[in-house]
Amino acid sequence: MTQEALASIDATQHRAPHPARDPQSRTVHGDTVVTEHAWLRDRRSPDVAAHLVAENAYTDARTAHLAPVVSALSQDLAAPRAAEELGVPVRSGSWWYIDRPRQDEHGRDLALSRIADQDVRIGSGGVPILPAGEPGEHEQLLIAGRRRTPGFALSNDQDLLARAEISTSGCAISITDLTSGEVIDQSVRDAGADLGFSHDGQWLLYTHLDDLGRSHQVRRHRIGTAADSDEVLLEETEPWGELQITRSRDGSSLLIRSQSIETTETWLLDLADPTGPLSSITGRRAGARPALEHAGDRLLVIDQDDDGRDVLGETSLPGRDGSPAAQTLLTAGDGEEFESVEAFADFAALQVRAAGLPGVRIIRRRADGSFDALSVRALGHGGQLDAVRLDANPSWTQSTVRYRLDSLLTPTSLAEADVATDEVTVLHQVPFPGFDAAQYLERRLWATARDGTAVPISVLARRDVLADGPAPGLLYGDGAYGTSLDPALGQGALALADRGLVVAIAHVRGGGEMGGDWHLAGRQLTKDASFDDFISCAEHLTATGWVAEGRLGAVGMGAGGLLVAASANRAPSAFRAIIAGAPLVDPLATLLDPEVMLTLEEWMEWGDPVEDEAIYHHLRGYSPAENVPETEFPAVFAWTALEGTDIPPTEAAVWVAQLRARITSDPTQRPVLLRCLPAVHDAAVEAHAESMAWLLDQLDVPGIRA
Template sequence: MTTETTANPPVAKRVPTERTHHGDTFIDEYAWLADKDAPETIAHLTAENAYTEASTAHLAALRETLFAETKQRTQETDLSVPARKGDYWYYLRTVEGQQYGIRCRRAVRDGETDPPMPAAGTPLDGEEILLDSNVLAEGHDFFALGTFDVSPDGRWLAYSTDFAGDERFTLRVKDLQTGEVLPDEVPETFYGSAWSADGSILFYLTVDDAWRPNRVWRHVVGTPASDDVVVYEEPDERFWVGVELTRSEKFILIDIHSKMTSEVRVIPAGNPTGEPAVVAPRRQGVEYQVEHHGHRFLILHNDGAEDFALAYTSADAPGDWVPMIEHSPGTRLESVDAFANHIVVSVRTEGLTGIRVLTVGSTDPYDIEFPEPLYSVGLDSNPEYQTTAIRFHYSSLITPDSVYDYDLVTRAMVLRKRQPVLPGPDGRSYDPADYEQHRDWALADDGTRVPISLVCRAGTPRDGSAPCVIYGYGSYEASMDPWFSIPRLSLLDRGVVFAVAHVRGGGELGRRWYTEGKLLAKKNTFTDFVACARHLVKSGWTASERLVARGGSAGGLLMGAIANLAPDAFAGIVAQVPFVDPLTSILDPSLPLTVTEWEEWGNPLADPEVYGYMKSYSPYENVAAADYPAILAMTSLNDTRVLYHEPAKWIARLRAVAPDGTYLLKTEMEAGHGGPSGRYNAWREEAFMAAWILDRLGAA
């Protein structure tokens, strides 16, 4: 592995700032970097970018090669499987050379029951372009689409755009009959919207000063936004608000939820000016979801059911919950979808996702079976309520994303499309048989078995000689289920093993897996990951000097924590938009997300035990004079979720306290939490990280 640097690393000035809580004082010498508007902050980030570019200049050719390989393997001009909604087929097209997708529809023709599937990328005959994101993005360095919502009658399109990356969207309405964009636009909106049954009224969300979606508004199409009315406002700062129209198109759902508690209010879609009615009052620690189904509301809940159960209540007068699927420990019920004659429940058991079907009138649900030992399956949008078929996505570490239609009556499954993987640099077509996927288990410090998913080239030796990347997240009950990746093939074909550590704090093994990795049990996330890394070495998958760790956001916190906990276990660490200064952020209730995050991490302002516990694992505050592995930190200036200054401060402290290490910071100056927008820009960013990883692994 090589590191060629033609510049000295930037030295951040030290300006001591005291932070005192619960009798403890911490000196933060780099707090000044939090001033986003200060010229010296921008100058420092610019200097860091220049240093990173100089330090990785020797990888420029490799980056281009990796980018070219991804591009070569990708069907750039393509079309998604059209989905029927009412009188139209809706789909997304991509065109070679264009960064963004084009959203389209075509009228359903007489006798059409199956989706029309033209040759790759060929527009459907009679296509109507609803929204071309390439046109919207012209002249902007960043573009993201928030809401895309067609009214039930197909007349109106609500859509919202973000040109900065800060996830603050401007909402607009387009008349799909005339193509006119109406003048009644609404700035500073959040994700999510819902139409009334007749399409005359649009519900949308706005955020408070802490970027918490807290208000639901009612907008009459064709009127000024200044006339809009607040339908619901949530005063409790722990709770976020969402809004959607049920699949049946009978109710507007206002979903109010914290990390531990929820409440749902409903408005009849046919009476959009009515007052929201509570389905069940919130009770601390009780979470529930609502889905409308005929005369009843389906309730997926955890009241006395750790891994959730399914019940129903009257839609006309919600009251007691009548059981439908009882709680079964170890089988997590994740969501429920209602169709006219069927109920479909997304489940998780033994670390794998699944789909359970219950036919109306039957008390005997069944699970759809899948062939591979490792896979990921999940429902598509399925907009039609009156249907006997569902659509889902299926993939594994070696099977590209596959779209299936499943007949709920005959139980027949039809493959509609599999993500094309074009021949790579060797000219050979992709063959899953060239690769292997495995499930392994590590033993954590407390004796807990932690699953690991692995993929590699067939025949990869198990003698410790293979380079390896280990990925982890471990927060918010988010599960890192096996997924296929075209850019990953460039690593696998160079002999790299790719592993996913399914650590506690995620949801892979049910609700308990999550609760054992949060609040005052958060350190289990970090020690689980280290145990997985040690296991990969012990079992011959790799060696410590050939192992790079990678994670982003809360997974970036994981990266920072394991850097302090076990720096000897890794040759390198990639931390994307990393949450590495959690205590400082969670102590500041004015920051985005802070108050809502107290049920995830604890409230260090109110509880000295939480304060001490968080301080004991905060990556930024626990940087030591140690031999750290090489670290690449990636961030974005306009990130709202994890502010850019956390990794900037972290890298500065690492350089000051452990100056012998190699630390790089790359900041996207026009992007948000998801990094640069546009597929080609995203591929280049992935190529940048992959080149750095291969260099660290000696596999370039």
């Protein structure tokens, strides 16, 4: 912060709010803790409301001098994108299927239509040339809005369409004869989104929901009959188990998968005989594996070997001659995970995670239908941070594979690779006006954590900024729920890079970038690893000269707010300033609060401190609000909202109060600010712009371009 900016602040008129201390005792598992600001968690209290008003007034005073930068950043972040373009049609049989963007009162949506081969003109890349906007003369509208239609299925001859449309309890299923346009069946209710027709189109297989919204049954419906006579093929009795159904790409079989917290099982149904018996392929297995894909005359299986490494194998179909044990095709290397596999008549496409990035590998089939493990080819365009994901590939007999590619310097691109020739065609790239990739660089760095684990970092920067040596920087992190922060070109990151920041992403344990084990290594009793990884990434950026000493900011949202706050408690000197948006910074109090509605996912991620004493003590040891050190601390900008966040907004108020009560930093040089919005959806851009302008100011970024 410049001296001129400091001079504009009248410290006598704009003092930070210091809420009253109201000591309250809490005893859990024999551990008694006295908290001083727990009363701030009562969002219905008039005193709390008045305190949040005072916090906003103080933040207004401390950020008033940044108004031009906030305005410029708001314009950059809210810059209108190019008009939504027609999605690239995808072929299935003799039809081309098209996603058409639409806007309604609820925002962006997609309509689904189709057009026959004979009614289109083929352009470059082998795809039809179609007008944007509303469906053309020969197009048939199938689904007016995908938002309210989470699932659909086509019959083998593509003459019948089943739609799962959101209703008051689950989905209502409608079946339309696409030749006549007549709705021929609307009897199924309380269904899930998973649907599949029998081979002859006379039966519909679907999941049925229980009173809790769980897909607990697979039912068989004779089209044209009453749904109350539908037979239950399978019922999952485990309370946390759910059923999913998937029709094989060749249309011959239905795979039914049950997955619960602890077990999985997969069955097979012959769609040529939909009233026949189910075959359990795997039996009940502990853990998330195996995952199966029907590959015509055999099955592909993703499982784990005795060393815990992912393995892709192939095996015979149930009931055929040959060993039921899968024959290994590929074994994952260090830091690799096999996520899923899709089979086609002439090849398979394996979705992987390797070196912290999503990728796709193509495996060709031999003349006898077996898979040639020596023919593996990875899709990508040669960038250090290419993130590749399979796109829509519906046809069993297709000879190409579509995929999407992103990186920190690549606008989202839809490409298609010819499996036989390896020729790649870019079908579409999202417009990004004014962007010149040559002015920037992206890099993958690796930090070494305290226990020796290699932790990936993704970096974006302008080349001219780094030409002058280490620069101010921002380190972003999340590291919870298995979420992967995969590279993608973003308006916010570019706006900060253009203003002189090195923008880095820490892919810490607790996230999913390095696979399922990476998530398990940073949750519940191993959560400390996330904080150690983030600190190691911060230290690596400064030690290797990417970021100037004392000029690194940390940013996290939600569980990422917990990450940056807990990391700052442990290593306050590693960061000059931190931003925490809607932060989970008082997690122990929230998990102990019976009035806070938590999901199963949240209990699985953090643990239950009431039932598990070890979990309680672990949370007690890292909860940011309960472990603020009495020392110099980074400047803090926390923002939250009364509506629109999953985390109680008063968590931030408790944390900020604790910081002001304990840290020894000069509040003029290193302020602690709290912005509370009425609703996050109404002011998200403004909140991001204000916090980022504040960060640029705290990091003393020269020549901020307004």
